[in-house]
Amino acid sequence: MSIEDTNPAAVDLIAVLVAVTDEEPRVLTIADGKDLPSGPFESGQRSLQAGLRSWVERQTHHPLGYIEQLYTFADRDRRRGGGRAISISYLGLTREAHARGAQDPAWRNWYRYLPWEDWRDGPPAAMAAIEKGLQAWAGAADDPVVRRDRKQRAEICFSFTDLHLNEELALQRYELLYEAGLVPEAGPAKGNFDPTLGEPMGHDHRRILATAIARLRAKIKYRPVVFELMPDSFTLFHLQRAVEALAGLRLHKQNFRRLIEQQGLVEETGKVSTETGGRPAKLVRFRREVLQERAFAGTKLPVARI
Amino acid sequence: MSIEDTNPAAVDLIAVLVAVTDEEPRVLTIADGKDLPSGPFESGQRSLQAGLRSWVERQTHHPLGYIEQLYTFADRDRRRGGGRAISISYLGLTREAHARGAQDPAWRNWYRYLPWEDWRDGPPAAMAAIEKGLQAWAGAADDPVVRRDRKQRAEICFSFTDLHLNEELALQRYELLYEAGLVPEAGPAKGNFDPTLGEPMGHDHRRILATAIARLRAKIKYRPVVFELMPDSFTLFHLQRAVEALAGLRLHKQNFRRLIEQQGLVEETGKVSTETGGRPAKLVRFRREVLQERAFAGTKLPVARI
DNA sequence: TTTTCTTATGCTCAGTTTGAGTAAATCTAA
DNA sequence: TTAGATTTACTCAAACTGAGCATAAGAAAA
Numbered sequence: 249m250s251i252e253d254t255n256p257a258a259v260d261l262i263a264v265l266v267a268v269t270d271e272e273p274r275v276l277t278i279a280d281g282k283d284l285p286s287g288p289f290e291s292g293q294r295s296l297q298a299g300l301r302s303w304v305e306r307q308t309h310h311p312l313g314y315i316e317q318l319y320t321f322a323d324r325d326r327r328r329g330g331g332r333a334i335s336i337s338y339l340g341l342t343r344e345a346h347a348r349g350a351q352d353p354a355w356r357n358w359y360r361y362l363p364w365e366d367w368r369d370g371p372p373a374a375m376a377a378i379e380k381g382l383q384a385w386a387g388a389a390d391d392p393v394v395r396r397d398r399k400q401r402a403e404i405c406f407s408f409t410d411l412h413l414n415e416e417l418a419l420q421r422y423e424l425l426y427e428a429g430l431v432p433e434a435g436p437a438k439g440n441f442d443p444t445l446g447e448p449m450g451h452d453h454r455r456i457l458a459t460a461i462a463r464l465r466a467k468i469k470y471r472p473v474v475f476e477l478m479p480d481s482f483t484l485f486h487l488q489r490a491v492e493a494l495a496g497l498r499l500h501k502q503n504f505r506r507l508i509e510q511q512g513l514v515e516e517t518g519k520v521s522t523e524t525g526g527r528p529a530k531l532v533r534f535r536r537e538v539l540q541e542r543a544f545a546g547t548k549l550p551v552a553r554i
Numbered sequence: 555m556s557i558e559d560t561n562p563a564a565v566d567l568i569a570v571l572v573a574v575t576d577e578e579p580r581v582l583t584i585a586d587g588k589d590l591p592s593g594p595f596e597s598g599q600r601s602l603q604a605g606l607r608s609w610v611e612r613q614t615h616h617p618l619g620y621i622e623q624l625y626t627f628a629d630r631d632r633r634r635g636g637g638r639a640i641s642i643s644y645l646g647l648t649r650e651a652h653a654r655g656a657q658d659p660a661w662r663n664w665y666r667y668l669p670w671e672d673w674r675d676g677p678p679a680a681m682a683a684i685e686k687g688l689q690a691w692a693g694a695a696d697d698p699v700v701r702r703d704r705k706q707r708a709e710i711c712f713s714f715t716d717l718h719l720n721e722e723l724a725l726q727r728y729e730l731l732y733e734a735g736l737v738p739e740a741g742p743a744k745g746n747f748d749p750t751l752g753e754p755m756g757h758d759h760r761r762i763l764a765t766a767i768a769r770l771r772a773k774i775k776y777r778p779v780v781f782e783l784m785p786d787s788f789t790l791f792h793l794q795r796a797v798e799a800l801a802g803l804r805l806h807k808q809n810f811r812r813l814i815e816q817q818g819l820v821e822e823t824g825k826v827s828t829e830t831g832g833r834p835a836k837l838v839r840f841r842r843e844v845l846q847e848r849a850f851a852g853t854k855l856p857v858a859r860i
Numbered sequence: 861t862t863t864t865c866t867t868a869t870g871c872t873c874a875g876t877t878t879g880a881g882t883a884a885a886t887c888t889a890a
Numbered sequence: 891t892t893a894g895a896t897t898t899a900c901t902c903a904a905a906c907t908g909a910g911c912a913t914a915a916g917a918a919a920a
């Protein structure tokens with residue numbers, strides 16, 4: 249129960265840096281898209297968060313608007329001399345630096361790694377392989393209880409029957425695929441994996457990405473964090489496209505703007521954008537003041553008066 | 555950018571174990587209520603979570619129903635020989651073991667440490683000292699912008715004007731009091747602290763407790779986790795009291811039961827409890843199946859059909 | 861110039877959820 | 891038998907949501 253000086257571990261920080269560019273969600277990668285950027289935690293740093301922030305800003309030359317700790321895990325696979333490795337992962341929201349190309353680090357569309365998460369154009373191609381693979385996996389269990397349980401989990405995660413997605417379950421979906429052995433990360437080179445099931449990453453970085461996506465998708469619903477991903481001024485439809493990119497869903501246009509407007513999150517700049525094809529759209533900007541004004545945590549409990 | 559073996563750190567786990575007993579939220583402490591239980595992370599353990607779970611179950615002789623990682627931080631204050639200390643905190647939900655008394659470890663009412671979080675019987679006594687202290691703090695700033703900002707933050711966190719609490723802001727409230735120097739943890743023995751502002755804890759454990767409270771209060775709204783804190787069978791009012799204990803608020807009785815019933819979270823056991831004074835209440839039990847059946851992540855985005 | 865196409869924006873409307881409260885039911889204790 | 895205390899069943903208006911129609915305001919085509 250007391251604190252002892254045993255088993256020191258190496259600590260590193262892993263960053264999931266997200267931007268939305270050209271209506272696609274993008275994530276910063278290194279090693280030709282195989283890894284998320286990471287680095288050792290240096291003991292001179294004031295705090296974990298500050299350390300990550302300064303490191304990222306040095307790397308990307310862009311201010312890091314929002315940063316949030318995701319998860320900490322002890323890494324089983326990569327052992328170091330005697331000790332253990334601890335990885336602390338962070339989600340950061342930013343905007344993509346201009347120079348795009350095949351450099352390293354490079355921004356990649358996150359659906360490249362998790363293609364089944366993108367339902368903006370209807371059910372993604374990956375669903376076929378997933379349904380087949382999970383069915384086989386469920387059927388492979390000897391115990392009928394386990395079989396039923398596996399089927400149920402598959403249905404909850406992917407909703408095969410009513411063809412829509414609960415966008416917040418991104419992590420659970422990846423974990424299910426992992427458990428079912430449908431992604432290469434799951435086992436040591438089991439041979440043929442369906443190529444429609446996305447590009448793998450090193451270590452458990454794909455799982456960390458899934459964690460980030462799930463967290464961000466949940467967050468945009470009750471906190472005005474999308475704006476960290478937007479330019480200074482934008483149209484409401486532009487904003488909608490960004491949310492759609494993150495959520496992997498199409499939204500109802502009129503209701504989306506009603507939602508934004510009634511919350512008073514944006515104000516008109518007075519200018520319009522004619523680049524939209526039809527009637528020019530008003531340009532708006534985020535009202536940064538709302539961050540100070542309000543608390544954003546809508547209650548769902550039936551509170552009693554007095 | 556690459557991973558190097560620098561700066562190994564000592565890693566320990568800190569647990570916030572919560573139970574609800576006699577309609578009060580309780581937390582397991584050690585060192586005569588001064589600390590949260592913690593222990594070194596041992597490298598033999600399969601995973602952080604599993605390690606914590608087995609450790610806690612050994613300590614409490616009670617199964618740990620629910621467990622969730624809270625936050626990881628690098629500890630500035632306690633340095634160990636050369637290296638750095640990393641603390642990983644967890645929230646665990648359980649039920650209090652029978653033997654209660656002045657033992658160590660001991661269960662304590664969490665509002666003992668954060669008395670301003672309990673609004674079940676109206677505004678708590680601590681509010682007077684808080685309002686006074688924060689006002690002084692805001693006024694002490696030279697820059698008028700900082701003054702306005704401090705006042706605004708105080709108002710958001712504590713809602714002095716309309717006398718109700720946003721129960722999810724528990725962490726932000728503690729951090730504000732810390733920043734304003736109103737809790738002893740903030741500075742090295744600054745002298746007289748208002749005793750209505752709760753009992754301090756060692757290290758940053760009070761802050762970790764605040765984190766746990768905030769997280770749990772948010773979670774009970776969209777996940778059926780309260781049931782981990784309940785006995786096998788209970789009445790709806792009993793359940794309401796547990797939620798109220800956690801949230802620090804009184805709830806509207808009829809609407810609370812409507813909420814629970816319409817979600818199909820419980821089923822009748824067929825028995826009744828006559829211990830309630832008036833008309834006997836039906837005893838119910840949690841329908842554990844719902845965990846498998848549903849996903850629980852209500853969308854708040856205006857999704858488009860097709 | 862007029863028409864057509866496209867997107868932005870405004871508005872309606874029914875169905876559902878929520879906040880708040882009244883009323884009846886059913887037990888214990890006086 | 892009655893008073894007191896609670897549980898449980900309804901009611902009702904206000905607010906919120908989902909879905910869609912209608913109009914506005916530009917650009918491009920005819």
